[in-house]
Amino acid sequence: MSEQNTTTRLDLFIDRMVSQRACLDAAITQTAGRSEPVFELGLGNGRTFHHMRERIRDRDVYVFERAVASHPDSTPAEHLTILGDVRETLPAARTRFPAGASLIHADLGGHNREKNDTFARMISPLIEPLLAIDGLMVSSDRMYFDTLAEQPLPEGAVPGRCFIYRRTA
Amino acid sequence: MSEQNTTTRLDLFIDRMVSQRACLDAAITQTAGRSEPVFELGLGNGRTFHHMRERIRDRDVYVFERAVASHPDSTPAEHLTILGDVRETLPAARTRFPAGASLIHADLGGHNREKNDTFARMISPLIEPLLAIDGLMVSSDRMYFDTLAEQPLPEGAVPGRCFIYRRTA
Numbered sequence: 377m378s379e380q381n382t383t384t385r386l387d388l389f390i391d392r393m394v395s396q397r398a399c400l401d402a403a404i405t406q407t408a409g410r411s412e413p414v415f416e417l418g419l420g421n422g423r424t425f426h427h428m429r430e431r432i433r434d435r436d437v438y439v440f441e442r443a444v445a446s447h448p449d450s451t452p453a454e455h456l457t458i459l460g461d462v463r464e465t466l467p468a469a470r471t472r473f474p475a476g477a478s479l480i481h482a483d484l485g486g487h488n489r490e491k492n493d494t495f496a497r498m499i500s501p502l503i504e505p506l507l508a509i510d511g512l513m514v515s516s517d518r519m520y521f522d523t524l525a526e527q528p529l530p531e532g533a534v535p536g537r538c539f540i541y542r543r544t545a
Numbered sequence: 546m547s548e549q550n551t552t553t554r555l556d557l558f559i560d561r562m563v564s565q566r567a568c569l570d571a572a573i574t575q576t577a578g579r580s581e582p583v584f585e586l587g588l589g590n591g592r593t594f595h596h597m598r599e600r601i602r603d604r605d606v607y608v609f610e611r612a613v614a615s616h617p618d619s620t621p622a623e624h625l626t627i628l629g630d631v632r633e634t635l636p637a638a639r640t641r642f643p644a645g646a647s648l649i650h651a652d653l654g655g656h657n658r659e660k661n662d663t664f665a666r667m668i669s670p671l672i673e674p675l676l677a678i679d680g681l682m683v684s685s686d687r688m689y690f691d692t693l694a695e696q697p698l699p700e701g702a703v704p705g706r707c708f709i710y711r712r713t714a
């Protein structure tokens with residue numbers, strides 16, 4: 377028999393990818409037509425970057441990454457790559473992008489939930505000031521914002537696998 | 546606007562993972578209660594192996610892998626790991642497992658379809674003799690078997706992302 381009681385790593389992984397896509401697509405649509413750029417925090421293999429680049433034609437997508445190691449067909453142009461540790465590059469971005477970002481996607485973590493949570497707590501105050509008013513932030517981990525409001529998830533997103541926040545004022 | 550015309554790497558990846566799970570779950574159910582072991586060809590990160598080990602409680606799952614580098618919670622027991630190049634370990638398995646396998650799963654990985662296809666052609670004749678009668682073979686890529694019959698896909702599987710073959714005689 378195929379035992380269906382437990383959730384496997386494959387199940388969790390699929391849930392995360394599916395949720396990520398649902399949240400990103402919804403956030404992209406909701407911020408369509410804006411001029412402020414999109415920030416992708418963490419490049420990895422480049423799958424979500426590839427997705428963002430294909431789906432977003434009205435704004436620049438900047439990638440913040442410490443070491444570019446993505447697939448050749450999912451590598452951002454050099455002028456759209458911000459190399460370095462986000463702990464330094466995010467504060468620097470406030471000066472470079474005074475109008476902020478219309479959409480910020482963060483997928484910086486690994487599979488260690490405790491480590492991810494600690495990192496989320498540290499990085500939330502660095503991300504918050506970068507979001508333009510009515511801008512959206514999509515994360516695979518729960519964030520710790522002061523003023524950004526958690527949004528309901530779109531259809532297809534699994535609760536707990538992806539989070540959306542909005543800057544209302 | 547969120548452009549929906551093209552298929553992104555994220556879309557393809559989700560299709561592959563979802564199809565793999567659907568095909569594996571169906572194949573596991575269809576071969577339930579058999580005594581011949583399950584063969585997982587290629588371990589990688591261990592996600593599908595973790596899934597197989599959770600879902601299969603009636604048979605041993607052997608992993609054929611060149612170099613074990615899976616997550617600690619998705620690593621097969623030593624006595625169920627067959628180390629080496631499948632070009633050697635698959636032929637050797639015919640002697641070790643005269644009754645064959647009830648289910649064989651191969652995820653050829655990668656995005657390089659040409660490389661995968663070359664590999665599929667090479668490995669098909671090595672896999673074919675290992676399948677027990679009425680056994681099933683699940684693959685991420687089209688295979689090149691002489692006597693195994695391609696099976697219809699279960700619900701949820703995307704055509705072209707996963708293939709199922711059966712040994713009928």
Ligand SMILES: C[S@@+](CC[C@H](N)C(=O)[O-])C[C@H]1O[C@@H](n2cnc3c(N)ncnc32)[C@H](O)[C@@H]1O
Nearest residue numbers: 418419420421422423424441442461462483484
């Ligand atoms: C899970 S991966 C991103 C996967 C990506 N979303 C995809 O779909 O392929 C996380 C990435 O964040 C990067 N990263 C982690 N911590 C970072 C930091 N402090 N500064 C910059 N990049 C970081 C890692 O190098 C890695 O490339």
Ligand code: NI
Nearest residue numbers: 487488616617
């Ligand atoms: Ni770990």
Ligand code: NI
Nearest residue numbers: 447448656657
């Ligand atoms: Ni490649």
